[in-house]
Amino acid sequence: MPSSIDICISSAANDQLRTIAEKVKAGTRISDEDCLALFNNGSLGFVGALANHIREKLHGDKTYFNRNFHIEPTNVCVFSCKFCSYSQLYAHKEEGWELSIDQMLDIVKSYDGKPITEVHIVGGVHPKMNMAYFIELIQKIHAHRPDLHVKGFTAVELDYMFRKAKLTVEEGMQQLKDAGLQSLPGGGAEIFHPEVRDIIAADKVSGEGWLNIHETAHRLGMHTNATMLYGHIEKYEHRIDHMRKLRDLQDRTHGFNTFIPLKFRNSNNDMSDVPESTITEDMRLYAIARIYLDNFPHLKAYWPMLGRQNAQLSLSFGVNDIDGTIDDSTKIYSMAGSEEQTPAMSTTELVTLIKQVKRRPIERDTLYNEINDYTFEAVNN
Ligand code: V47
Ligand code: SF4
Numbered sequence: 001m002p003s004s005i006d007i008c009i010s011s012a013a014n015d016q017l018r019t020i021a022e023k024v025k026a027g028t029r030i031s032d033e034d035c036l037a038l039f040n041n042g043s044l045g046f047v048g049a050l051a052n053h054i055r056e057k058l059h060g061d062k063t064y065f066n067r068n069f070h071i072e073p074t075n076v077c078v079f080s081c082k083f084c085s086y087s088q089l090y091a092h093k094e095e096g097w098e099l100s101i102d103q104m105l106d107i108v109k110s111y112d113g114k115p116i117t118e119v120h121i122v123g124g125v126h127p128k129m130n131m132a133y134f135i136e137l138i139q140k141i142h143a144h145r146p147d148l149h150v151k152g153f154t155a156v157e158l159d160y161m162f163r164k165a166k167l168t169v170e171e172g173m174q175q176l177k178d179a180g181l182q183s184l185p186g187g188g189a190e191i192f193h194p195e196v197r198d199i200i201a202a203d204k205v206s207g208e209g210w211l212n213i214h215e216t217a218h219r220l221g222m223h224t225n226a227t228m229l230y231g232h233i234e235k236y237e238h239r240i241d242h243m244r245k246l247r248d249l250q251d252r253t254h255g256f257n258t259f260i261p262l263k264f265r266n267s268n269n270d271m272s273d274v275p276e277s278t279i280t281e282d283m284r285l286y287a288i289a290r291i292y293l294d295n296f297p298h299l300k301a302y303w304p305m306l307g308r309q310n311a312q313l314s315l316s317f318g319v320n321d322i323d324g325t326i327d328d329s330t331k332i333y334s335m336a337g338s339e340e341q342t343p344a345m346s347t348t349e350l351v352t353l354i355k356q357v358k359r360r361p362i363e364r365d366t367l368y369n370e371i372n373d374y375t376f377e378a379v380n381n
Pocket of ligand 1: 083084085185186187188189190225226227228229260262263264265266267269302305
């Protein structure tokens with residue numbers, strides 16, 4: 001019986017798509033032109049089959065998740081990204097909050113005795129919060145719970161912190177690392193290309209600045225993630241430019257763990273007139289990202305943004321990670337219009353979601369060390 005990749009090769013709609021399928025079978029990198037051809041002409045079934053071939057070659061049926069919780073220190077932000085439904089600056093002044101260090105430690109303490117492995121700290125850029133504040137926070141989290149992996153701060157927050165403290169990126173990163181910061185989330189990347197960035201996120205760190213912060217973190221031995229906010233005003237060329245910059249950096253450092261496409265949601269922000277992408281386009285993007293980013297070990301669907309059922313569907317389009325149980329799953333998405341209003345998904349629900357589509361649920365830590373294989377096991381939450 002021919003394999004699905006051989007069927008792709010024999011049924012490709014034209015020579016260019018056939019050549020791409022042959023490259024995927026051979027494990028050869030595709031070019032930017034190939035990627036554009038996939039965006040323009042690759043059917044959902046075609047790109048899905050190629051991406052699934054890569055996903056199964058890398059990970060078999062394994063689908064990773066982790067047990068984490070989020071802390072959002074503040075929704076006050078000095079920047080004014082047009083897509084943001086979260087920042088207090090967006091006509092929600094009465095909804096602004098800022099947490100003290102003690103309040104954030106109380107959140108950490110509320111997980112005492114629970115088998116959580118990661119805290120994810122991301123918020124707005126508050127003019128009062130600075131290096132000293134976050135160093136104290138990280139140190140106190142470590143002192144209370146040394147086994148918890150601290151993943152925190154987008155390059156946007158870091159860029160602001162370092163500039164305010166008059167530190168170079170290297171000095172600032174080193175200080176945070178010394179305090180106990182272990183890895184960086186992928187937020188703030190949006191679309192790197194200035195034709196888009198200057199319109200949707202004009203006043204925060206540039207694409208080059210974002211890449212430099214992640215490169216510096218990698219050189220200091222930290223792992224990081226990368227996101228791309230897609231499905232708004234960007235063209236396919238902008239997505240390819242974004243992914244090429246990530247692929248080039250990954251070739252130099254191998255510091256990225258996972259790529260996380262973030263679907264633009266259009267409620268309660270200055271871009272509400274921009275329609276959201278269709279589910280077909282979402283799945284095509286996941287698949288094409290899996291094919292193009294050949295040096296990224298993992299592709300993550302962030303379920304609070306995409307919705308549970310679509311996250312489940314993405315497991316057939318290259319995705320091998322659906323993030324975590326995410327208690328307090330984040331205000332940023334429910335405000336932006338994600339249908340996911342429920343605060344968390346239990347481990348049982350996550351495991352069921354993965355098993356329903358015949359994949360193997362594997363609990364991981366932040367660095368993808370395997371903690372539990374739930375393929376044949378029941379869950380005790
Ligand atoms: O950079 C803001 C996005 C990001 C909207 O590394 C929006 O594991 C869609 O960093 N529609 C922050 N997206 C979130 C983030 C993150 C999330 C999940 C996992 C990880 C990780 C990191 O949220 C921002 C921006 O791209 N965002 N507004 C919106 N309306
Ligand atoms: Fe601030 Fe982030 Fe919102 Fe931009 S996306 S306004 S940086 S909170």
